[in-house]
Amino acid sequence: MHEYLALIVGGIANGSVVAIAAMGLVLSFKASGIFNFAHGAVGAVAAGIFYQLRVLNGVPWGLALVITLLVAGVGLGLVMERVAFFVSAASTTMKVVATVGVMISLTALFTLRFGGVKKQFPAFLPDSGFRVGGVNVGWDQLVVVVIGLAAAVGMTVFFRRTLLGRSMRAVVDDPVLLAHLGVGPSSVRRWAWIIGTVFASVAGVLIAPSLGLDGTSLTLLVVESFGAAAIGGFANLPLTYVGAVLIQVGVAVTTKWASGTDSLRSLPTVLPFVVLFLVLLLTPKRRLVEVGASLQQRVSMLPSPSWRMGAARLVPLVVLLVVLPELVGDHLLDWMQGVVFVILMMSLSLLVRTSNQISLCQMSFAAVGAVACYHLQDIGFPWPLAVAGAGLVAIPVGCIVAIPAVRLSGVYLALATLAFGIVMETAVYQTFLMFGADVTPLTALRPSFAQSDREYYYVLLVVLAVAFVLVRLLERSRLGQLLRGKADAPQALEALGIRNSVLQTVAFSAAAFFAGLAGAVIGPIFFVVGVGNFPTIPTSIMLVALLVLGARNPRLGTLGASVLGAVGLVVLPQYIGNSTVLSCLNLLFGLAAVEAAVASTRALPPTSRARARLRALLGRPVGPAADTAAPAAAVRSTPDRVLVAAESAAPTRKGVKS
Template sequence: MNQFLNYLVPGIADGSVYALAALGLVLTYKTSGVFNFAHGALAATAAYVFYEGYVEQDWPWPVAFLLSLLLVGVIGGLLLERMASLLSSAPTVTTVVATVGLLVLLQSLMTAIYGAADKKSGDFLPTGGPTVGDVRISYGDMMVTGFCLAAAAGLFVFFDRTRMGKAMTAVVDDPNLLSLQKGNPSVVRRLSWVLGACFASTSGMLLAPKLGVSVNVLVLIVIAAYGAAAVGLFQNLPLTVGGAFVIGILVNYFPSQAQKTDSLFLQSLPRNIPFLVLLLVFLFVPARKLTERGVRNARRFKPPRQFSPPVTRGGMAALALLLIAVPHVVTDTDVTVYSGFLAYAIIFLSLGMLLYMSGMISLCHLGFAALGATTSGKLMTLGFFGWLPLIGDKTVSWPVAILIGGLVAVPFGAIVAIPAIRLAGIYVAVATFGFGILLQQAFYLAPVMFDNGALVQHPRPGTEFSVPGTSKRFEPVEGTTAGLFGIDFNNEKNYYYLALTVFFLMAAIVLIIRRSRLGALLRAMSDSGVALEAHGANTNVMRVAVFCLSAFMAGVGGGVLAGVTQSASGSPGGVFDYTTSLVFVAILGFCGRRPIVSPLLAAFAFAVVKIYPPFDSPTMIDYRGVIFGALAIFVAIAPALNLGRFLGPRGKERDGEDSGTGSTQWRERIDITPGQPITVRTDADLALVGGKERSS
């Protein structure tokens, strides 16, 4: 009994904080249809504000607590409501760009002000309490648990019994209809966002004494509340609280069992229980129970105008010449940065194909890149024997290793595609985000990947390398791993052109698919998967195919990227960190929809801009993320503010576009000529009949 209490008591205490964070997330999504990826950043910001008042200014903790709740919960909630109302009919990718921009803005702002080191706020709730057996139950934990249960019960009664609660549920689907019933949609939305932000703020302040005031730790812990929200299907408050308590108990119990093994991979699984629960919900819960909320799913105000601008031969030739000339224009010390730029461009190519050709979204693309980097690196240094036993110990040449690295990412792409088959829109984004976190928290530690975060060597063709843990050293030999066409790719310009060659190959794949029948089918699926299925097409096969192809390209890009520094690391905050996948979507979101140019612009903004003035100054380095986050939010909400005329053709193009929201309306083009049959063309029709029109 005592042993059970050892896990039950802290599990319920942790579950209470998870529940508070999950309740805020469910409340805002249930009443607005906007999934707030910055929910954890709100909690971290509230913890820093509380730390400033309680520790730095030496105020009484109730004063610091109420001030943080006012600034982050009330004022922050009101600002978030305004942003959410502008995004209510926006496509999924736009809401992701805006909320991810807010996440990056708050993370960077807190780091710039308080530094990267953890802060200690100290316990402010009573730590004493009765002892049951060998377990002390603190009064502070009792207070938190009681507050959590009371809040959940109060919200349940509020939604079920009060007119305002029912109005909160109704406003998400049709605010105009609510206004006809003498309800004020703006007031309803403001109240829901203020309550949701207050729950997030409270969870952050309650977690700070246990975990320390650290923006990265608090964001990750609050993200773990996504698992509890998934148990409640992002709508049911009692199930959300119950799921939070179960997750809290499991997170406290399983580490004691995992410590019995020497495997770091198995030891990491208990702390990833929330993300495992999240993925299991998306894999096995019936799709009809996970329907998207929001006015965007009730009606479609504007049809999409164009999926991506046309690609001209002259433009492609000019772009190719510009890329070829780069090493002769920039300084020798900057060539390495441009090699990384090409590697990132390959990853952006794969993400752009997924976003704008098929209308699906992925928030785990750097995970695919990490799979490609570690696989190709180990094949070149350890051979098949060191990477997969009982196959052989011969090392693999660079091109073959890069190719195999991309292929290894394919089955993971197929696994990630399962939620895309069953669900749509924001749930796919959340599922891929959870997969990316699970991949980093658990699988990065597996021996076949980074193995406890150690560097994986990734030699270039024509360079010497040593085998980790041995005295073996390989010399460049033409035709083996260390040699390719007799060229020394240790030279930065030579490696740039090698990366450029791979980029051209990946770009050719994108263009070929874009101009093929498969590309037409993917664009039709992005416009309306239901309409395409009505024509007899198998959209499930297409979703899996495009996810697998995208994962393959990202894996290849990861191998090229690791070759820039000749190593790869899975350390938190590094190149392959899960948060970078979020940033990738946000950057690509405001770089346009062109299949080749937009990925290059995104890669340039991510990897190259920071080395030039004024972005290389110390002040800009500290606040670079703040500027990026503000820009991402502005670009996302600009169409709703009617700013398209200021943004030019690309801004107008985004105004009213829809990308994978699951709408069932087709995009039609009707040609009417007096005395002639009316010609109606839809994307689904053109795809299925090979591009020919039909007349009626």
């Protein structure tokens, strides 16, 4: 019994730290409608500043903490508020890309200053303790719990008793009334961002002594707070605190349960993300309404070029890919990986650019395809049939992910797919269904007719060509028009009797098929395939950001955007061996991602853009409803084409035409 009491005490202390981070995340989200994926990076930067001041410069820890909160908390809060303001009229995908860009830039700055090797972070709180009921309780644990409770209670009182607190509640409920009372909504949101980043900074400094000074670990730890934020409905701070404590107590208790059982050893790690996925899946849809949802625009698309223009752009790229083995020398394996990631990014393009959905679990689909191809070859399937079968096996997994997609959208769908991907990586990969408990890499065989690197490279080009043709046929088909119509006017399709849930399922199934193909062909490049080939974080998130950057010029099309993204993610880093240069490139890439998100709002005409800014400040539509939609010239499918496609698929007296 005493063992469990000690675990519960430790869980409460860890839960208080997670709760501080989660409450800051909720505060900024409820005031702006932007989910801050850079929240953990803010905590990492704060820990680095505190380490610089206290450990390297000898500043007393109290003064070092104050300076840290001013620089990381207030300073980065102001930066985040400006980013949030400029992307307020962007789509959810662009908002995710903007905060991911900030995360990448802050992580790069951290790496440039402190390197990529974990450093010991000396404890600054008292490490002695006392006994209560036979259980040792550290003073540092008590301090952390008191800070967490004080933050939860204090913010609750702040919201109910102070003018600024009531204004932060009103900025969500009725910003117009708030503006009429003489309180600027933008000023209120600025304070909300500052308080949110201060909470992230406090959490980063408090957790660093147990984790060490490691930018990646500190950045990703805050991901565990997403489940607590979901329990609080992304709005209720006291409930968020309770949720964080319960999750961490559960993690502590399941750690003991899983210590002697191999089948349960991943349970403590995966528990916060299972909670996140289930809460999003079971919460009534009416409670998951995004702030500023009426403002969102699609990833802008220009009308498809004629076949002559498409051929003129495609032929040089094809020629370059064919002669590439003669040009790259020893880097051919890197370019082979790049070809695979082009297929993977095309699969994501079906969701992001065609149907205006977002997925952060594409690597999970690829992992399923890799394992399926291994087993199909093992039972005697020829290599081409094994690859095609791997794509088909990934389709049911896409249908599973489509379940939350039917009832979720925007940032909630992004969080659900992220949780699904992390659950797959930390739990399912280790089962007998995937790579096994020992996570030994599987042997990946090349086809008998392509054993050399050059031969297999050309096989990959053939697979890429087939995938590209299939994607283009899908985009140009009536189904593709319906998918674009769902992105532009889902209510219109529902009114014509076309179920959006079916279209969402088809979109995720198609994306899973092509991602499964990519997973099936990536293993034979190095003759082995394992868990390390399919990380959800950061690869799945980076795929979305790189795809959007590649789509800055819509004339590039699906293939061009995918090629640029794959080269930036896989190929270019292999040519740069210097870690400092790579960190500088990551810094520039993060800034470019933010700029791309900001630039996406410039597709609006000046008048509509001004109205969008006003809607962002007030939190509700202002002016004609037509201003909320992207201009016809900026989307691939015009209203007439969408209507024709929808009518052709609508039920008739003779049955369903399509």
